[in-house]
Amino acid sequence: MDTNLVPFTAEDYLDGIHALSVLPENETRRRFKPRASGLNDCARQQSYYMHNIPRTNKAEEDKGRRDHKVTAELGRMAEDLSVKAVTGITSPLISPEADGIAIRNRQVSLPDTACVTGHPDGEVHQFKRGETNEPTQYAEELFDDKRWGFEHKLFGRYSYLKLFKLGLFKGAPNIVSQVVLYGYYLGWDAVTIVALSQDASSMRGERTTSLRLHEKGKTVETRNRHAWATRDDLNPKVLVYNLPTLSSFYDGFIPSLTARAEALTTVEDPDAVVREADPGDSRPFPCNYCDWKDRCIAAGPGSVIIPVSPLQED
Numbered sequence: 001m002d003t004n005l006v007p008f009t010a011e012d013y014l015d016g017i018h019a020l021s022v023l024p025e026n027e028t029r030r031r032f033k034p035r036a037s038g039l040n041d042c043a044r045q046q047s048y049y050m051h052n053i054p055r056t057n058k059a060e061e062d063k064g065r066r067d068h069k070v071t072a073e074l075g076r077m078a079e080d081l082s083v084k085a086v087t088g089i090t091s092p093l094i095s096p097e098a099d100g101i102a103i104r105n106r107q108v109s110l111p112d113t114a115c116v117t118g119h120p121d122g123e124v125h126q127f128k129r130g131e132t133n134e135p136t137q138y139a140e141e142l143f144d145d146k147r148w149g150f151e152h153k154l155f156g157r158y159s160y161l162k163l164f165k166l167g168l169f170k171g172a173p174n175i176v177s178q179v180v181l182y183g184y185y186l187g188w189d190a191v192t193i194v195a196l197s198q199d200a201s202s203m204r205g206e207r208t209t210s211l212r213l214h215e216k217g218k219t220v221e222t223r224n225r226h227a228w229a230t231r232d233d234l235n236p237k238v239l240v241y242n243l244p245t246l247s248s249f250y251d252g253f254i255p256s257l258t259a260r261a262e263a264l265t266t267v268e269d270p271d272a273v274v275r276e277a278d279p280g281d282s283r284p285f286p287c288n289y290c291d292w293k294d295r296c297i298a299a300g301p302g303s304v305i306i307p308v309s310p311l312q313e314d
C-alpha cells in the first residue's frame, strides 16, 4: 500500500468549499453599483472591486480566497439556523391571534432604482401555524403596523468585540448604512439585527485577560482600555439590536449615502480615486488586509474625491 496516499487534504477541502460556494451570481465580474454592506469602506478599494481589477496581494496567499468562501458558507448556514431559532418566538407585541414570529421574504432583491446592491436577509412577520405545525399564514403588517426588517451577521472575534465595545453605530457602521439603505428601498419602518459570534470561547478568554489587566492596570489609560471587560452586558455568543425607529434615520443618512454610492458608480479609473486610508500605516485595517495594496501604492494618492459617508470611521 502506498503510504503517501490519503483520503483528502486541507487543500482538497478548501477546493471543495470553493466549488460548492461559487454561485453564478457571485462569480467575479464587473459590478456597476457598490455593495450596501461595504459602502463605508475605502472608496478606492471599492472601485478596484467593482471594476474587477486583479488582486495584487492576498489572492496569491489565499489561493483564490478560498478561506473567505468558507466564512461566507458558514454565514449562510448560521443565518438559516438563526431563522429557525427565532421562528415561534412570542412577545407582548404579537397579536393574540398569532402563534409567533417568523422571518419571511428572505434574500429579496432591491429595486433596480436602488443606488447599491444587496440581499436583505428578510422581514419579521407574525404567523399562524397550520395543521403540520409549520407557519402557514402570515400577517403583512405587525408590531404597531410597522414593517420590520431582519439582518443577520456572523462575526469573527475582532468584529464582534468591536461591536460590543463601541456599539452599533461606531462598532459596525457598515451594518447601519446597510439597514438604512435596505429599509429605505423596501419600506421598512424598523429592523432587528442579529450579530452572532463565531467563537464565544475566545470572547470569554479575551474578557478574562482584559479583566486581569484592568484590575492590575497601573495607569488610567490601561484601566480604561480594558474597562469593557467589567461590563455585565457582554453576551459572548449573540448580540441583538432592535431599531424600532429605523425610518427616522432616512432623512439624515440617505442623501449622503446616495451621493457616495452614485459617485462610486461613475468612477472610470479606480487608480485615480483618492485613497481613504493610508497604505503606509502600520495598523492592520484596512490597508494591510487590502487585496490591492501594492497596486494602490504604485498608483499614487489619486485626484477623484468620492463624497464621504457620515458613518465612515475616522
Ligand code: SF4
Binding pocket: 042, 043, 044, 045, 275, 276, 277, 278, 279, 286, 287, 290, 291, 292, 293, 296, 297
Ligand atoms: S491599500 Fe488602503 S488606501 Fe489603498 S485601496 Fe486598499 S484600503 Fe484603500
